[in-house]
Amino acid sequence: MIKHYTIGIDYGTESGRAVLVDLANGEEVAEHVTPYIHGVIDQHLPAGGVVLEREWALQHPRDYIDVLEQSVPAVLKEAGVDPSQVIGIGIDFTACTMLPVDEDGEPLCFQAGFANRPHAWVKLWKHHAAQDEADEINRIGAEREEAFLQRYGGKYSSEWMMAKIWQVFNEDRDMFDEADAFLEGTDWVTAQLTGTIVRNSCTAGYKAMWHKQDGYPDDAFFEALHPDLRRLTATKLRGEIRAPGEAAGSLTKEMAERTGLLPGIAVAVGNVDAHVSVPATGVVTPGKLVMAMGTSICHLVLAEEEKEVEGMCGVVEDGIVPGYYGYEAGQSAVGDIFAWFMEHGLTSDLVDEAKQKNRPIHALLEEKAAAYQPGETGLLALDWWNGNRSTLVDTNLSGIIIGMTLQTKSEEIYRTLLEATAFGTKKIVEAFTKAGVEVNELVACGGLPQKNNLLMQIFADVTNLEIKVAASKQTPALGAAMYASVAAGEAAGGYSTIFAAAEKMARVQEKSYKPNAERAQVYEEIYKEYSKLHDYFGRGENDVMKTLRSVRDKAKGGTVLA
Ligand SMILES: Nc1ncnc2c1ncn2[C@@H]1O[C@H](COP(=O)(O)OP(=O)(O)O)[C@@H](O)[C@H]1O
């Protein structure tokens, strides 16, 4: 019998990763990573010269094309399969990662005249410079009692589409006017494969205020933001919206030549890294919270009903798998906090010891931090190094460590940061369960579960929940490949539904992390203190974090918060 395969590509923050997957059993036959040459652009624009302000995070669309041209031929070659056996391709992306394009769908930053205009570039999900716009959206939305606000947990984030578009409008009106459309990165890359722009309901719903029954908010809402924004959704956000699992089109002849695939194969509708991971861990029913753990964490859970959950990122009908309401919440920095610590928090003796022992510093720190019992460091941190995405939805909050003494060691701080991220997740689990969205089990995927056992055990102890771990090392890419198999359909050798694909292609590891009752009890005590700090600094009782930020910006001559 002829074997059939699909290719899934996961567009992450630093790189794009392709996997070629056997549809019979989900085996990842080959994988290839293409790092983005330009990485995250947060200092100055690629052509040099223009220096970016704080909180900016851009990307170069050329890097996305490199992934197609390098990783697709590489997986085909490594697997040694005939291209005729590959029946579909699908991608997932970080989100909201968005860009302005011209009438031909070309990114504005590709035009020589606009290369020095920051607003012509791709704004990455963690671009946090649109907080003023988000605050205004929330104020006006609340005043007008807009229905979308409740679907975003009461607050729309500065990371999402409308805040980012409004920032372009406010700060570079020319670029706003030049833009024929604003697209999610996932839709732009998918359009490169098919030659036509099709939007996806996942990013439209979770990031751009779109609702399956009601569509976008009325023109009157956008008019209330600014009269010239009145027709925004009918103009720069126009376009057909299709659900995950549908085909966006088929592969063009040109892209077939550039990738080594056959023209005409199915191209799945674009998707989001975290959301596409859910069926790839085998989760297609309510009650299991999937954590996509990497630079950040996205938390996703399915439910039969639409509920209001404090500070969630969004709830979208059919947003994750058809037939369920998909809920998303998140922490804006997790692995990134540990990366910060590696860069700025290490003592020279630790660096020397790692060198001497020829061990990665993370591994050495993990070993040292694992020697402590919960509470033994005497430290507690708030995990807001990149603001708070859920449940407070405020990118102007910042991190804090309490309990430092002259005896505090690097590894104690490291352990405290791991614990803080687990407390952040516990807050999110609590918000879901309080609102009546059931969470009985955690399922982890992404890079972190493969990198740090201590982190995973701390998450289990802090949440007091068992954590299963996805078997795939490239869960989002596997999910994208699964959706590609559904877009290709049963007749072509794929699957008729994502449920059928999940049954055959997804699995979790045998090993799971079980909570330890004693440790969980100590963490319960510390969590009470975390919650006090969380409310004190996060709910307006003490706005010191915002005051300091304002003073800092004034001192640097940047934007001052109102
Ligand atoms: N041993 C480790 N322990 C904890 N965090 C780690 C370790 N090694 C790398 N990291 C963090 O993992 C993150 C990358 O996660 P990964 O899932 O691979 O990427 P992405 O989020 O871009 O998909 C980085 O933020 C990095 O700091």
Ligand SMILES: O=C(CO)[C@H](O)[C@H](O)COP(=O)(O)O
């Ligand atoms: O918000 C998102 C999904 O809704 C982002 O895609 C996500 O936070 C980026 O994650 P990472 O870099 O950790 O893969």
